[in-house]
Amino acid sequence: MGEKKILFPKxxxxxxxxxxxxxxxxxxxxxxxxxxxxxxKAGINCVTLGVFSWSVCxxxxxxxxxxxxxxxMDDLYEAGIYTVLSTPSGARPAWxxxxxxxxxRVNKQGLRARxxxxxNHCMSSPIYREKAAAIDxxxxxxxxxxxxxxxxxxxxxxxxxxxxxxxxxxxxEYLWEKFDHDIEKLNxxxxxxxxxxxxxxxEQVEPPFANGEGSIMGLNLEWKRFxxxxxxxxxxxxxxxxxxxxxxxxxxxxxxxxxxxxxxxxFAPRLDLxxxxxxxxxxxxxxxxxxxxxxxxxxxxxxxxxxxxxxxLMMESAPGLVNWHPYNKLQRPGVHRLAGMQxxxxxxxxxxxxxxxxxxGSFEQYHGAVVDHLGTDDTRIFQEAAGLGSLLKKLAPVSxxxxxxxxxxxxxxxxxxxxxxxxxxxxxxxxxERVCMDIWREFAGLGVEMDIVGSDSPLEDYDVVxxxxxxxxxxxxxxxxxxxxxxxxxxxxxxxxGYVDENLLCxxxxxxxxxxxxxxxxxxxxxxxxxPSDRNSVRFEDGREWEVREYAExxxxxxxxxxxxxxxxxxxxxxxxxCREAGKGRAYYVAARCAAASMRELFxxxxxxxxxxxxxxxxxxxxxxxxxxxxxxxxxxxxxEEAAAVKDVHGLELVGDRYVDGELTLGKYGVAVICRGSGLxxxxxxxGLxxxxxxxGLxxxxxxxGLxxxxxxxGLxxxxxxxGLxxxxxxxxxxxxSEEIKG
Ligand code: GAL
Numbered sequence: 001m002g003e004k005k006i007l008f009p010k011x012x013x014x015x016x017x018x019x020x021x022x023x024x025x026x027x028x029x030x031x032x033x034x035x036x037x038x039x040x041k042a043g044i045n046c047v048t049l050g051v052f053s054w055s056v057c058x059x060x061x062x063x064x065x066x067x068x069x070x071x072x073m074d075d076l077y078e079a080g081i082y083t084v085l086s087t088p089s090g091a092r093p094a095w096x097x098x099x100x101x102x103x104x105r106v107n108k109q110g111l112r113a114r115x116x117x118x119x120n121h122c123m124s125s126p127i128y129r130e131k132a133a134a135i136d137x138x139x140x141x142x143x144x145x146x147x148x149x150x151x152x153x154x155x156x157x158x159x160x161x162x163x164x165x166x167x168x169x170x171x172x173e174y175l176w177e178k179f180d181h182d183i184e185k186l187n188x189x190x191x192x193x194x195x196x197x198x199x200x201x202x203e204q205v206e207p208p209f210a211n212g213e214g215s216i217m218g219l220n221l222e223w224k225r226f227x228x229x230x231x232x233x234x235x236x237x238x239x240x241x242x243x244x245x246x247x248x249x250x251x252x253x254x255x256x257x258x259x260x261x262x263x264x265x266x267f268a269p270r271l272d273l274x275x276x277x278x279x280x281x282x283x284x285x286x287x288x289x290x291x292x293x294x295x296x297x298x299x300x301x302x303x304x305x306x307x308x309x310x311x312x313l314m315m316e317s318a319p320g321l322v323n324w325h326p327y328n329k330l331q332r333p334g335v336h337r338l339a340g341m342q343x344x345x346x347x348x349x350x351x352x353x354x355x356x357x358x359x360x361g362s363f364e365q366y367h368g369a370v371v372d373h374l375g376t377d378d379t380r381i382f383q384e385a386a387g388l389g390s391l392l393k394k395l396a397p398v399s400x401x402x403x404x405x406x407x408x409x410x411x412x413x414x415x416x417x418x419x420x421x422x423x424x425x426x427x428x429x430x431x432x433e434r435v436c437m438d439i440w441r442e443f444a445g446l447g448v449e450m451d452i453v454g455s456d457s458p459l460e461d462y463d464v465v466x467x468x469x470x471x472x473x474x475x476x477x478x479x480x481x482x483x484x485x486x487x488x489x490x491x492x493x494x495x496x497x498g499y500v501d502e503n504l505l506c507x508x509x510x511x512x513x514x515x516x517x518x519x520x521x522x523x524x525x526x527x528x529x530x531x532p533s534d535r536n537s538v539r540f541e542d543g544r545e546w547e548v549r550e551y552a553e554x555x556x557x558x559x560x561x562x563x564x565x566x567x568x569x570x571x572x573x574x575x576x577x578x579c580r581e582a583g584k585g586r587a588y589y590v591a592a593r594c595a596a597a598s599m600r601e602l603f604x605x606x607x608x609x610x611x612x613x614x615x616x617x618x619x620x621x622x623x624x625x626x627x628x629x630x631x632x633x634x635x636x637x638x639x640x641e642e643a644a645a646v647k648d649v650h651g652l653e654l655v656g657d658r659y660v661d662g663e664l665t666l667g668k669y670g671v672a673v674i675c676r677g678s679g680l681x682x683x684x685x686x687x688g689l690x691x692x693x694x695x696x697g698l699x700x701x702x703x704x705x706g707l708x709x710x711x712x713x714x715g716l717x718x719x720x721x722x723x724g725l726x727x728x729x730x731x732x733x734x735x736x737x738s739e740e741i742k743g
Contacts, residue, residue: 001677004400004629005310007250007273007349008150011082013396014344015313016389017046018353018370022072023056024360032072034375035357036079041377042370043389046082047356048315049073050139051156052118054088054096057135061095064138070146077148084315085149087139087238089132090156091118096131103128106164108210122162123234124170136241144246152242152251153315154235157277159261161227163207172202174226189503190218217421217504224417228263236270254315257299258433260420263413265454268306276303277316277354278343283329290620290639293342297444297622298437298452300346302411304403305451308461311349311402314340319353320368320381328366334669336384337391338637341671344395345624345635347403351392353385394654395673401628405449406612407464411436412455418472418504425496426529429550435468435494438596442603447615447623459484463610466603469496470512472504478514485519486583490606493520494590495527495553510556520589521559521580528552528571538564538576538592544601546594552576553591560589577602618644621666631677638666651676 008015025031039047049069050057058064073083097104097115104113105120113120121128143149161167179185183199192198197216199205207223208214239251250272255264257276268274280296283289303312317339321328331339340351358369370385371377377386419432436452443450443466451462455470455477465484470477470493478498485491498512507513510523517523529551530536536548540563552566555575564577578589586609588602607614617623620640626633634651638644649664651674664672 001627001630001632002309002402002404005402006400007311007313008082010147010150011045011399013045014392014399015046015082015350015352016042016392017044017081017084017350018048018319018356019051019316020047020049020072020356021051021053021359022049023053023068025357026056026068031357031375035371036075036081038371038377038382039076039081039356040079042382042386043393044081044356044370046084046150046350046352047076048084048086048153048352050086050088051153052088052091053086054091054135055093057088057139058093059095061099061131062134064135064142066139066142070142073143073146073148077146081148082150083146083148084151084153085139085143086153087132087136087155087242089121089136089154089238092121092128096128100125100127100131102164102166103131105160105162106167108161108163108208110163110209110211112164119157119160122164122167123230124162124164124166129234129237132238133241136238137245140242140245144242144249149246149249151273152239152246152249153275154238154242154251154253157254157256157259158231158235159256159259161207161223161261163209167230168207170230171207171223171226172205174229175205175222176202178222189505190216191505192216217418217423220421221414221417221504224261225263225414227261228266228413231262232266232270235267239270252313252315255303258302260413260416264302264306265413271307273310273312274303274306275313275315275350278314278339279316279318279322279325280339281325282331282335282339284325284327293338293622293637293639294441294444295437296339297342297346298440300343300348301440301450302452304347305408305453308451308453309402311347311400313350313352314343314348315350315352316354317343317351318368319355319370319385323364323367331368332669333380333384336381337388338639338669338671340388341391341635341673342622342637344392344398345622345626345637345673347624347626349399351388391655397631397675398626398633398673401626401631401633403449403624403626405451406462406610407443407448407466407607408451408453408457408459408462409436409440409443410455410457410465410467410470411452412470412472412474414474414502415455415470415472418500419469419496422471422504424529425527426550429529429532431550432469432471435593435596439466439468439599439603442596442600444622445617445619446600446603446607447617448607448612449625456480459489462489463612464490464492464606466492467497468492468494471496471499472502473498473500473507473512473514473516474502475514478512478516478519481587482515482519482582485585485587488584488610490586490588490610491519491582492588492590492602492606495524495551495592497524497589518559519580519582520578520587521557522575522578522589522591523556523558524553524591525556526554528554528569536569536592537567538594539567540564540577546592546598548576548592548594551593555589555591560587563588566592616647618646620644621646629678631675634674634676636664636666636670636672636674638668638670641668643667643670649674 103125106112252273252275255276280292355369357371456474498516510517537545539545557575560578560580562575566576576591580587622637624635644666646664649660653660654673
């Protein structure tokens, strides 16, 4: 089951918290006084401070005001609440923009922003970097050894592009490096002879301004890559300051769902842990609630796969509602707990919110919060948050365990960008992300965990790999997929695979390129884009048919078994689904777009061949397994308002404190966690981490000793409930007998 990877040895469990902005209430000590007692009631053990607090922390240039922050951190710590401390670089104070307008971003139209809103600084601006580094340094020096500090939160939801002259110059330098100082290499890679777009030097290359060059696909893609690189460079600048001034504190930055603007896979290795902000549109009228939940599960899957083998954090989520969806509908009762538990089930070691308390004015005054303008703890949302808080406390032993998968879906940001920008297929029907999500959801429906990794990620942990619409092939991917099947892997690819190389030049001599036409034993000769009302289907020898919509490739099959053929149109009877024995494994090619649900049997076949067991589940139930430290936790989440019964469940159910031996019944939006193994005892390696050198060091620091041994901490250690959990051998609880669980 592997070892546990405890992210925060001090916290002893899952994080429950969120963004806390006391700086908005400094003139209301009466309100600030209420916060901590209310947090305790809600089971909050961690808050995020400092996000967007620059103008309070440095009201005039070079004058830092941190006393308020220190008081808040001290008070929180005394109360057993830890701090995630953010650098304030997500939004600039007015004095900075007034004095250094070059810190403001230039948009695609070439217009410099004026002061205002947030996330709109130039990532290259030396003065902006300098000012951010200075306040980060001051923060790190002042708080780096604070015993309540557990994590740095870098900026906030980094994103966007800047087209200022500095960024343009940096882009040109980036290209100069990338193309070995040789403009002819760039000209070739971008095929610039087309439309007479050849460059004589790197200084002629401009990013894709709105009124400028937008027709060179290689340029557009490289600009995206550069923006990732430049943003990363900015983030690394902040990181370096913190790590140097306050060593030993881990760092993260909060990602935004499937944000398209940055390749998060480039960011993950630089961070100690991954975190993200999760805002599904619950109860919308365009999809079922289950659809919303499953798409959200996919996003959790992306995040947990960014740093495999360790938990991640759900850094933000909305208590009750957001204020920026097209319709800001209230989350129905029970959804708060269900969505929070979905995060934990998916491998998150936290449920954190935006935000603790609703702000009184300005842009987000109506965004959901644990504490409403009403200011009391008896609101529905507060109660739901508090209920989840107690449940998370109970599930403390889950922290540090991880989801492990033997199947993987290949999903690349480069490929997203390349497909979206390709002048091919149907404008509205490319839907790369949708196709990936649908396939992933089918595996989830079969009760199988599936990682979501890059096409160039190592594949040795996997026995089944799905690579839908892998249009762009990075160097080495063909080889890696071939090796994967050689050693026995089951591989599935689809139409629109392997058309272009990393510069978006088409492979010559037949798609898919990079050795994949040999691996699959097929060449794709043409791709037909169907109108929305067009239909075709593919028929298997046993008579099964899958409906085809939107795309159909015409294949030449050189060395593969034909499993299904088209039933209509001028390519009626031609191969549509093929399979080739490749080494010890198999390479399947599905040449047409068929609903993932109709392909389920094929997925089952792949899993069966790989010896991966399925977990039969009712249609509304989501299932995950977290493992580590000798324990295994099975999570069951019911997406339905109707009860659901899961068969063949055995073990101690932690939500209801009952033993289940047979059928598990989940009520409306019910959740259940079955524990197997020694999950309720404190594993040796967990103990080791708690007494790790860093912690020990802190304890020995005379200045901090007082705080380290603060009354609340001691209280936590002596908490009878916690103690009971740690000391209660699983067997004892198993004796409590078998009962059906009502979620
Ligand atoms: C996030 C952001 C928060 C807050 C929240 C509202 O994207 O990081 O600061 O604006 O959205 O949902």
